[in-house]
Amino acid sequence: MSIITRDASNMSQPSSAASSPSASPATRTAITVARGDGIGPEIMQAALRVLDACGADLDYEFVEIGEKVYAKGVSAGIEEATWKSLRRTGVFLKAPITTPQGGGFKSLNVTIRKTLGLYANVRPCVAYHPFVQSRFPAMDVVIVRENEEDTYAGIEHRQTNEVVQCLKLISRPGCEKIVRHAFEYARASGRKKVTCFTKDNIMKATDGLFRQVFNEIAVEYPEIENDHWIIDIGAAKLADSPEEFDVIVTLNLYGDIISDIAAQITGSVGLGGSANIGERCAMFEAIHGSAPMIAGQGVANPSGLLLAAVQMLLHVGKPAPATKLHNAWLRTLEDGVHTADIYDSQHSHEKVGTQAFAEAVIARVGQQPQKLQAVSYEAASAAGANSASAKKPATPAAKPVKLLVGVDVFLDWDQPGRNADELAKQLAAAADNTGLKLKMITNRGVKVWPGGFPETFCTDHWRCRFISAGEAGGTVSHGAILALLTKVASAGLDFIKTEHLCTFDGKLGYSLGQGE
Secondary structure: OOOEEEHHHOOOOOOOOOOOOOHHHHHOOOEEEEEOOOOOOHHHHHHHHHHHOOOOEEEEEEEEEHHHHOOHHHOOOOOOHHHHHHHOEEEEEEOOOOOOOOOOOOOOOHHHHHHHOOEEEEEEOOOOOOOOOOOOOOOOOEEEEEEEEHHHHEEEEOOOOOOOEEEEEEEEEHHHHHHHHHHHHHHOOOOEEEEEEEOOOOOOOOHHHHHHHHHHHOOOOOOEEEEEHHHHHHHHHHHHHHHHHHHHEEOOHHHHHHHHHHHHHHHHHHHHHHEEEOOOOOEEEEEEOOOHHHHHOOOOOOHHHHHHHHHHHOOOOOOOHHHHHHHHHHHHHOEEEEHHHHHHOOOOOOOOOOHHHHHHHHHOOOOOOOOOOOOOOOOOOOOHHHHHOOOOOOOOOOOEEEEEEEEEEEEEEEOOOOHHHHHHHHHHHHOHHHHHOEEEEOOOOEEOOOOOOOOOOOOOEEEEEEEEEOOOOOOOHHHHHHHHHHHHHOOOOOOEEEEEEEEEEEOOOOOOOOOO
């Protein structure tokens, strides 16, 4: 595919507020732009017109991603030439895209975020009451979501007829980067508190690591208050009293969910923009989808993409046009010039379409809101608050002493009655003379042997825990595990995966079974 490069000043219809053609080439910034699918091309046209009018001094490299690329048989939805553009400019302004339904297609958003190392997803969620109806007029929350790990690694397997699995992967360096980013963002933005959301009361190893790292890093920012909420009650509190939060940092899946909740209770998901920040690249996008049901009608609200563009301008060190754009947008909102999605008879004075809304914002460039709080980014650092990076690299921890003390063998076993006692007899015989002994069998994490209850529902997926056969326990060898697996297979048992059981400096590196 070809990449079209066009000068920003030639992108849209001329306006009196357009950027000066005499701008120094040194001030211009190349960015990669994708028009997207559905309403994407319409809202991108509007956003670029406003950027030009604010004097953003940008050069655009247009690329094609999404539906048309999928249709070519490219299952990733992105081609090599686009990757080259993204790596060259390091800045991506992206309209929503459509991922085809059904198997065989990976999420392009996740692919871009993970491939380019965009570890931090930053979503400001602000209420614009009374001009956009919200029950929480004081709401001003920023969700900082980890963007690369968790279940969004997309590592899934069908292991038996009845059971599929999804691996949840959390790393210490990944936790350190996102938590530090949240505190750096708070510091750069003048925020007062960072709150951590996890489910570490249940997922003690994965979410427990995230909270542990949060606690460790929080002490480095004594001027910023910090606290922690379990995700379920935290989400409920966010939906009920969002004004009590400032910056929230959390894992990938939780962040995806609560950022949409937070955006919606401001008044409209359509007003939400997000920044995806990495060490070398960054992507800026509206948080809503491609809305194909209204595509081509000229009624879509470009506000989410416009606010994402504000974040982009701050990231590339252009606080002046960021200030102009944001204030002009706020003034348009309070003047009651609204698209259909936020129009109401009390506070709206004119219902407009996508391009007319852009024209209204352009007409107000240089103006400030009179009732909503005006913004000023003029004192922002060269990188801006949205690119507040993990200035301190991840700290390599002292390498612990790792000992192999056992193995979990997972079986696909569907004998009539699914009697755990019968399975235990076969496994005990297979373990004989291997240096390992059967300690426990669980089904979906619940101990069913020894001492299981008939009320416990069992599937065809069994975890069988083996430990050293020595009287005092101790370590086991890889050879012993291989010998065990050979005998398990010879007994006609279908093992589908194994997990080594290790200790690290004497601490268990694995969870106990429920009821163990």
